[in-house]
Amino acid sequence: MSSHSVAATVASLMPRAKEELTELVAFKSVADFGQFPRSESEGAARWIVDALTAEGFQDVAVLDTPDGTQSVYGFLPGPEGARTVLLYAHYDVQPPLDDTGWATPPFELTERDGRWYGRGTADCKGGLIMHLLALRALKANGGVPVHVKVIVEGSEEQGTGGLERYAEAHPELLRADAIVIGDSGNFRPGLPTVTSMLRGMTLVRLQIDTLEGNLHSGQFGGAAPDALAALVRVLDSLRAEDGSTTVDGLAGDAVWDGLQYDDEQFRQDAHVLDGVRLIGSGTVADRIWARPAVTVLGIDCPPVVGATPSVQASARALISLRVPPGTDAAEATELLRAHLEAHTPWGARVSTEPVGQGQPFRADTDSPAYRAMADAMAAAYPGQEMSQAGQGGSIPLCNTLAALYPQAEILLIGLSEPEARIHAVNESVSPEELERLSVTEALFLRNYASGAS
Incomplete structure (x- = not known):
């Protein structure tokens, strides 16, 4: 043959x-x-x-x-x-x-x-x-x-x-x-x-509650704790200024020593818009193959169309964390949950639920x-x-x-x-x-x- x-x-x-x-x-x-x-x-x-x-x-x-x-x-x-x-x-x-x-x-x-x-x-x-x-x-x-x-x-x-x-x-x-x-x-x-x-993966669903129900933003806004604003604060804590993933206790400085990925080629492959910078530090290969990467997959909050002037009582998000070899996905899940809970502001009620995991x-x-x-x-x-x-x-x-x-x-x-x-x-x-x-x-x-x- x-x-x-x-x-x-x-x-x-x-x-x-x-x-x-x-x-x-x-x-x-x-x-x-x-x-x-x-x-x-x-x-x-x-x-x-x-x-x-x-x-x-x-x-x-x-x-x-x-x-x-x-x-x-x-x-x-x-x-x-x-x-x-x-x-x-x-x-x-x-x-x-x-x-x-x-x-x-x-x-x-x-x-x-x-x-x-x-x-x-x-x-x-x-x-x-x-x-x-x-x-x-x-x-x-x-x-x-x-x-x-x-x-x-x-x-x-x-x-x-x-x-x-x-x-x-x-x-x-x-x-x-x-x-x-x-x-x-x-x-x-x-x-x-x-x-x-x-890379492995973990999925965590985050729920934040602050009020018994939505409130008029004119009457209560400014003092009433906004669950959506609290969620934004928590999600922002997952990234450094350059966009690198930051989860408390999770290492993010490994390097990839194999085939490399040219920056400009990656921009073309990812269809990055002109003028928008890539995020993170190290080589592209380091960032996408050797280091953890967090992504917010979805947020439950009012859509822009039909939104009312309200302080939100509840908000939630689904968060994905990719983890490289050498990191246990179960351990990464617990580190992510602990980070989310620690960075929730204003004493808001917070719950984290693992919904998927792979090593x-x-x-x-x-x-x-x-x-x-x-x-x-x-x-x-x-x-x-x-x-x-x-x-x-x-x-x-x-x-x-x-x-x-x-x-x-x-x-x-x-x-x-x-x-x-x-x-x-x-x-x-x-x-x-x-x-x-x-x-x-x-x-x-x-x-x-x-x-x-």
Whole structure:
């Protein structure tokens, strides 16, 4: 089996891949069932069951996980005595945010300017299609040389830990020699990249109460404690003057010694407005991969339209804190809660509630699987060698798998390069990246099976 024949097969399968991704994107599979119907996620899970069954997978099952969502599992047997590789993706997606900000409908895959737009195209429904393409290419060129397990999660974006808890309760289910997490991305299009580090994450809901009810701001303003103003004070305490994250007791001076991220390139990738400065200190790589980062995800307070002249009795916010390897997410959660409570002014009543958590992750990059992946990437991306980068996001399952299977080699690849704009409006995937990474994965499975390095 040559790399050229694998590449030719994947190229011939791309029209089918587009049709399948179109079908998957159409499911509004946001795992927040207060916003989107549960039936949308269940429909996506059934689609995946049918797809795996059609590919010859055995033991295909919908797993009801403890957080009330569904993951999909399947097993494809390989030759006797072969190694086992687990392929991961997730089918749940982020909400579309502002529908009016999308140039095309978020749940309709639309081709524009050489990219495929739609929620989940890159993160991470496209990752499942990547796995299917790689397996189909191997089948057409001599067969799949390893045992393959596929797990497709239904609540990764919510961070509610359903699949992690299920895996812990069924430790043999996902056991493998190597694990490919298809939920990261190249450092930039055309530069093959393995993500070797992930920051962890904690989510905390903050509630501040000061009055029994709202008051007229003309009659009581100036002496009555304003809960919204107190919330603003607390949130401001989470950042230094330069924008660096400041949580009492949490270190924020680590450095990243790997692949660096040019400041101007980052500005372009992040679409920073002209004249607006980047925040924080150190290199960009330090800030987004090696240090904690706080983000206010949402605030409950009166909208501008329809607001009344009132002193607010209550206000709340949802706060995300990303934590780098070397920092325990549970400890960071408690430090964040203590900080919020300590910095609440005026004796206001304050409550903090943890609502999600995931540990950071660092891979062992000195392993046979990484050498097999390096060879695969060099073949799929002629003239390029594999790079290693960090990623500011978190995939909590990685640490669960690493703890359950300490001998397994874990690699992170995927379609979420900067132009994909995951979690934002107008998310998209590059079909060229989908094609080349599918070739990469097929060649990796061949290399890993044979022990090539």
